[in-house]
Amino acid sequence: xxxxxxxxxxxxxxxxxxxxxxxxxxxxxxxxxxxxxxxxxxxxxxxxxxxxxxxxxxxxxxxxxxxxxxxxxxxxxxxxxxxxxxxxxxxxxxxxxxxxxxxxxxxxxxxxxxxxxxxxxxxxxxxxxxxxxxxxxxxxxxxxxxxxxxxxxxxxxxxxxxxxxx
Numbered sequence: 191x192x193x194x195x196x197x198x199x200x201x202x203x204x205x206x207x208x209x210x211x212x213x214x215x216x217x218x219x220x221x222x223x224x225x226x227x228x229x230x231x232x233x234x235x236x237x238x239x240x241x242x243x244x245x246x247x248x249x250x251x252x253x254x255x256x257x258x259x260x261x262x263x264x265x266x267x268x269x270x271x272x273x274x275x276x277x278x279x280x281x282x283x284x285x286x287x288x289x290x291x292x293x294x295x296x297x298x299x300x301x302x303x304x305x306x307x308x309x310x311x312x313x314x315x316x317x318x319x320x321x322x323x324x325x326x327x328x329x330x331x332x333x334x335x336x337x338x339x340x341x342x343x344x345x346x347x348x349x350x351x352x353x354x355x356x
Contacts, residue, residue, distance in 0.1 A: 198278040201290035205274075208294025212327040213302060219313045236318035244310040244324075259304055266300035284342040291335030298328035 223229040223241045230240040273293050280286040303310045312324040
């Protein structure tokens, strides 16, 4: 009989690490730049640290309403709970890692920041590299998590195809 080890613990550990790194980086940036919108300092080469208050979500949706803030918080809670329950059944480490990054990013941005500040603290500015958005560690975690889930999907599909041809 084949033993299947559940990998959910990976997701929970990665989520916790993502939240800690995200919040530490935001406390550091707030102590460095303060809360003034647009405050900026050069960091490394084309990277600047720029304070941006992100009140909305992608493409500025819901940015001008207080109810939008609470809607995003509620939606994030549902997503985090859903992913946390779903990932308990993960048997491969790659999707567990990806979901952990997404959970940690959602908690850091859409729960902690929106409750504490009323907006998401964004500060990594690479606009000099023609990337127009300012982002943070939690955003990076969500993006990397989605990329890992896509990679796992492609690898799993490739694995299925190779077994079918044998």
